[in-house]
Amino acid sequence: MEKFTKLTGVAAPLEMINVDTDQIIPKQFLKTIKRTGLGRSLFFDLRYNDDGTEKPEFVLNRPAWRQAKILVTGENFGCGSSREHAPWALLDFGIRCVIAPSFADIFYNNCFKNGILPIALPQGQVDALMAVARRGADGTLTVDLEKQEVRGPDGATLSFELDPFRKHCFLEGLDDISLTFEKAEAIDRFEAEQRRAQPWLWARAVPCRPERSS
Amino acid sequence: MARTLFDKIWDSHLVDVQDDGTSLLYIDRHLVHEVTSPQAFEGLKAAGRGVRRPEATLAVCDHNVPTTDRSGGIDDAESRIQIETLERNCAEFGIPYFSMSDVRQGIVHIIGPEQGMTQPGMTIVCGDSHTSTHGAFGALAFGIGTSEVEHVLTTQTLVQRPAKNMRIAVEGDPSFGITAKDMILAMIGKIGVAGGTGYVIEYAGKAIRDLSMAGRMTVCNMSIEAGARAGLIAPDETTFAYIEGRPMAPKGGQWEQAVAYWRTLPSDEGAAYDEEVTLDAADIAPQVTWGTNPGQVLPITGVVPDPAQEANGGRRRAMERALEYMGLEPGTPLTDIKIDQVFIGSCTNARIEDLRAVARVVEGRKLADGVGAMVVPGSGLVKEQAEAEGLDRIFIAAGFEWREAGCSMCLAMNADRLKPGERCASTSNRNFEGRQGKGGRTHLMSPVMAAAAALAGHIADVRELV
Numbered sequence: 001m002e003k004f005t006k007l008t009g010v011a012a013p014l015e016m017i018n019v020d021t022d023q024i025i026p027k028q029f030l031k032t033i034k035r036t037g038l039g040r041s042l043f044f045d046l047r048y049n050d051d052g053t054e055k056p057e058f059v060l061n062r063p064a065w066r067q068a069k070i071l072v073t074g075e076n077f078g079c080g081s082s083r084e085h086a087p088w089a090l091l092d093f094g095i096r097c098v099i100a101p102s103f104a105d106i107f108y109n110n111c112f113k114n115g116i117l118p119i120a121l122p123q124g125q126v127d128a129l130m131a132v133a134r135r136g137a138d139g140t141l142t143v144d145l146e147k148q149e150v151r152g153p154d155g156a157t158l159s160f161e162l163d164p165f166r167k168h169c170f171l172e173g174l175d176d177i178s179l180t181f182e183k184a185e186a187i188d189r190f191e192a193e194q195r196r197a198q199p200w201l202w203a204r205a206v207p208c209r210p211e212r213s214s
Numbered sequence: 215m216a217r218t219l220f221d222k223i224w225d226s227h228l229v230d231v232q233d234d235g236t237s238l239l240y241i242d243r244h245l246v247h248e249v250t251s252p253q254a255f256e257g258l259k260a261a262g263r264g265v266r267r268p269e270a271t272l273a274v275c276d277h278n279v280p281t282t283d284r285s286g287g288i289d290d291a292e293s294r295i296q297i298e299t300l301e302r303n304c305a306e307f308g309i310p311y312f313s314m315s316d317v318r319q320g321i322v323h324i325i326g327p328e329q330g331m332t333q334p335g336m337t338i339v340c341g342d343s344h345t346s347t348h349g350a351f352g353a354l355a356f357g358i359g360t361s362e363v364e365h366v367l368t369t370q371t372l373v374q375r376p377a378k379n380m381r382i383a384v385e386g387d388p389s390f391g392i393t394a395k396d397m398i399l400a401m402i403g404k405i406g407v408a409g410g411t412g413y414v415i416e417y418a419g420k421a422i423r424d425l426s427m428a429g430r431m432t433v434c435n436m437s438i439e440a441g442a443r444a445g446l447i448a449p450d451e452t453t454f455a456y457i458e459g460r461p462m463a464p465k466g467g468q469w470e471q472a473v474a475y476w477r478t479l480p481s482d483e484g485a486a487y488d489e490e491v492t493l494d495a496a497d498i499a500p501q502v503t504w505g506t507n508p509g510q511v512l513p514i515t516g517v518v519p520d521p522a523q524e525a526n527g528g529r530r531r532a533m534e535r536a537l538e539y540m541g542l543e544p545g546t547p548l549t550d551i552k553i554d555q556v557f558i559g560s561c562t563n564a565r566i567e568d569l570r571a572v573a574r575v576v577e578g579r580k581l582a583d584g585v586g587a588m589v590v591p592g593s594g595l596v597k598e599q600a601e602a603e604g605l606d607r608i609f610i611a612a613g614f615e616w617r618e619a620g621c622s623m624c625l626a627m628n629a630d631r632l633k634p635g636e637r638c639a640s641t642s643n644r645n646f647e648g649r650q651g652k653g654g655r656t657h658l659m660s661p662v663m664a665a666a667a668a669l670a671g672h673i674a675d676v677r678e679l680v
Contacts, residue, residue, distance in 0.1 A: 016535075017528045018407060018507055022646040027627045031278065031292035033252035033299050035360075045648050050634075074528050076408040079441065079507075080646060081625075082343040083250065084359035105411055105443050106343060106357055113361035163375070165236045176361070177263070180369045183230050183238055187371060190229045190240050200464035200472040201242055201336070204269065206310070 002115045003173035007096050008142040009069025012059050013133035017074035021107060024078065024086040038085055039092030060093070064136025070097045070143065072126065072133045077118075078107025087114045097143050099150065101126050112166055113176070117143065119150065119160045129158070145170060216482035218379045219446050220414045223354040223479070227337050229371055239374045242336040244366050245322045246273040246309065248300040249627070250341030254364035255303040266370040268308040272331060275300055276321045277627045279314050281590050281617035288314075293628065307367075320593020320619040323347040323561040327431065328593055330460025334449035334476040339366055344561045344643065345444075346437040350430035351457070352449035352479050354414070357438065377443065378412055378488040383419035388495040391677040393571070394429030395563060395641070395660035397421065397493075398436045399501035399511045405491060407509040410442030413489065416481065417447050421495035427456040428567035435562045436643050439508040448480035502548050502673055503645045503658040505536035510645075512548060514663070514675045520544035539647050540655050541635070548673050551657070555638040556587035556668040557650070558614070558661055560624035563641035564592030566599050568661045573605045575665035575680060581613035582671025588615040588630070590622040614668070626651045639667035 029041045047058050054061040060068065071090070077100040078086060087110045090098070097117045111118045121129070132139040132152050142151040145167065150158045168174070180187075195202045217225070230238040251273070258264070265271065278293035288294040297314070304311035312319040318329070323344050326332045334352035339345060341363040348355035362372055382405075384397055402409075415437050422433065430447050437445030454473055457463045464472040499513035510533075512519070521533035521544070537544065542551070558564070558572055569591065581587055589609050591597040597619055600606055606616045623630040624642035632638055632654025641664050645656035657673060666676035 015531075017532050020507070020644075020646045022625075022644070022649050026648055026652070027625050030249050030627065031290075031296055033256070033296060035253050045652060076411070076441070079407060080343065080438075080644060082341060082357035082359055084253075084341075084361060087359075102408060102411065104408070104441060106359060106438075110359035110361065113359060163236070164234050165232060176373050177261075177365050177368060180238060180365065180371055180373065183371075186230050186238070187240070187369065191370075194240070198335075198472075198475065200333075200468040203464065203468055205331070205462040205464075 001173050001175050004096065004115055004117055004145055004170040006142065006144050006146070007069060008140055010065060010067060010137055011070035011072050011099070011129065011133040011139060011141045012065040012068035013130050014059055014071055014073040015130065018076045018079055019073060020080035021078055021083050021086040022080055025083065025089040030083060030085055035088050036092060038089035039094070042089040042093045067094065069094055070099065070141055071095050072099045072129050075101040075123070077103050079104035082106045084110045084113070087111050087116050091116055099126060099129055112170070115170070117145065117170065119143070121158060121160055125158050216485040218481040218485045218487065219352060219416055219448055219479055220354065220377065220379055221485070223335055223337065224376060226335070235375055237374050237376065238371050239337060240371055241339050241366050242270065243331055243338045244271045245326055245338070245340035245345070246271060246363070247277055247322050247340070247342065248275045248296045249277045250360050251303065251363055252296065252299045253360050254367060255307070257364045258368055263368045265307040265309065265367045269310070270370065271309045271367070272326070273300060273304045273309050274312040274319055274322050274325055275314055276319070277621045277625065279618070279620040280628055281620050281622045281630055284314050284618060290629070317594040317598060320596065321561045321564060321621055323435065324564060324592035324596065327351065327427070328460070328595055330457050330463035333457060333463070333472070334453060335479050339372065343438045344435050346442070347431050347435040347561055349434040349437065349445040350427060350447050351453055352446060352476070354444055354446065356443040377414045379486070380410060380413040380415045380442070380489040380491070381487040382415055382417055382491045382493070384417070384421040384493045384495050385419040386421060386495045388421055388498060391500060391662065391680070392495070392498050393660040393662060394425050394432040396498050396501045397495070398433045399503070399508065399658065400493060400498045402436065402440045402508050403501070403511040404493065405440055407439060407507050408441040410437060410440035413442050414444045414446060415440065415442045417445060419492070422447060423450065426567060427452060428565040431565070432562055436508065439643060449476045500660065500663050500676060502663065503656070504540065504542060504548065505533065506539055506645055506647050508643065508645060508658060510536060511658070514548055514673070516548055518542045518544050518546040518548070549675060551673045552637065553585060553639045553657070553667050553672060554636040555632060556585060556664050557590070557623045557638055557640040557642060558588065558664055559590030559592070559622050560642035561592065561621070562643045563661050564590060564596065566596050568641065569596070569600050569605050570603070572661045572665045573608045575662050575676065576612040576614070576669060577608045579612055579669050581668050585668055585671050587613065587668045588617055588623070590617045590630070591619050593619045623650050625649060639664040639673060
């Protein structure tokens with residue numbers, strides 16, 4: 001995973017609550033077997049007309065926010081489906097940080113697996129950042145992960161909470177699977193004990209019923 | 215210390231706990247489908263990693279499969295490639311797999327319980343948010359992303375942080391015509407679509423205990439629509455009776471041993487919850503969603519709400535947007551809303567009990583003029599059972615299409631989808647914009663309510679029909 005230390009960029013205001021992952025990336029784009037290339041389909045139904053042309057009023061289609069690196073949005077962002085295609089699409093578009101009053105759990109987790117920093121702040125602070133984001137190119141934000149701060153163009157600084165382990169993994173670009181492999185002996189011990197105490201979980205159990213002959 | 219059901223399952227699966235509470239949780243069973251797994255297998259191959267316990271894993275194709283005749287394969291090239299990729303990955307890593315031509319194939323959350331793979335006290339994951347369904351058995355079951363699918367495949371563990379405990383009790387007896395779907399929709403309406411975020415919800419109370427396993431699965435299935443990754447119901451005699459004798463259930467002496475353990479799982483007397491909510495089952499009327507998230511729900515006797523009455527600006531704008539998308543005016547009685555399509559199916563409501571309930575309503579009657587309707591069974595085995603009971607003939611005589619098993623129009627990844635502007639009475643779990651097809655308008659409700667709508671041609675109160 002790419003390291004995340006400090007990010008400075010234009011923030012796009014997406015003034016909606018409960019943005020679900022079906023809106024972030026609709027189902028027809030889940031047929032891919034790759035992680036890349038989803039950026040052009042991000043927010044597809046919000047962003048494009050039926051004939052494929054851009055909806056000029058949608059924030060990411062407006063000149064000031066086409067290069068946005070940060071998204072400022074409403075409560076419960078990323079609710080619904082577990083599709084990791086949602087953070088893949090955001091990342092492929094160039095979004096590395098989403099700021100909202102709250103996030104859905106699975107989406108929040110998925111962001112951390114992909115180098116996107118989700119920052120939850122109180123509604124009043126998000127409202128203030130939303131006002132900055134509306135300024136467009138003139139309203140860049142800086143996210144400093146080391147200091148856990150978001151700085152606005154006028155010097156205003158907001159601090160945010162983050163689980164220390166996740167912060168460490170982000171700063172170092174660490175990958176969960178490699179870290180877990182270091183605990184292989186603990187997993188072996190767990191399995192040996194479970195096999196002894198709950199042998200039915202380890203019995204060979206095969207799903208049955210033959211395949212249809214036709 | 216008194217512990218909840220969640221605490222007990224959590225504690226018994228801890229492999230490692232760091233100082234900050236970050237935990238390595240052992241995963242007992244892993245369900246895999248074609249949409250959220252290809253990139254995980256690709257990651258394993260790129261890193262030269264294997265699958266730790268292929269025998270604790272079960273794969274099936276469900277999201278992309280056609281529900282019409284499959285003998286000619288799949289027309290859509292991308293869908294076909296995704297399913298072929300799953301088949302190849304399962305063969306390469308030795309993972310049991312139900313193909314499209316296998317009678318056991320079906321929606322991943324229907325087949326796990328059906329095979330007896332889902333058992334109390336287990337941790338179960340799948341790259342699908344409706345994995346919460348399996349919580350009906352007293353298993354800690356939740357949806358994960360593709361990176362986590364990869365993590366589980368190769369380590370049989372997940373890095374997690376403990377959730378908070380919420381208890382929702384539905385006390386008393388539901389009145390006539392009220393189903394598990396109405397109960398869970400009413401609960402989501404009460405706590406909101408983010409009310410359960412950060413929690414595991416334990417459903418309790420007499421009305422929940424009295425539900426069949428099918429009803430309990432319907433309730434737990436929609437936990438995620440309240441924001442909770444997992445829902446739980448304490449295992450009891452109903453649970454054990456359902457599991458016993460299924461292909462993957464414990465056998466012989468191990469059955470007794472397992473049941474003895476399962477009896478220790480229910481929450482202890484006096485266990486503490488971070489949040490408690492109580493509903494009276496008698497207050498619940500048939501529920502119907504009017505908007506574009508499952509929390510935008512009302513009793514059938516209600517009218518489309520007026521955004522002007524909402525004080526919160528963000529919520530008011532969301533309501534206005536929902537009404538515009540849904541093509542509805544404030545004040546319209548829900549029973550005046552005409553429908554074009556009816557979808558009976560999904561991991562929420564495509565079990566044999568759901569199909570029987572629909573058949574009882576539509577038997578000897580006809581679809582309203584101009585209404586299209588389909589019944590999509592949850593698995594090949596559900597389909598077989600329904601046909602053995604003659605339900606298929608009842609549906610076909612009433613004018614429904616009788617389809618093959620799969621996710622179908624719940625998320626419209628295959629050819630089953632609404633046209634722009636079409637309005638659907640659906641037994642599925644999400645009424646998001648575009649969910650059942652771009653521009654499609656979804657009203658979530660119970661199977662019997664969807665059946666009533668199919669006969670009336672508009673949203674209708676099933677209690678007045680039967």
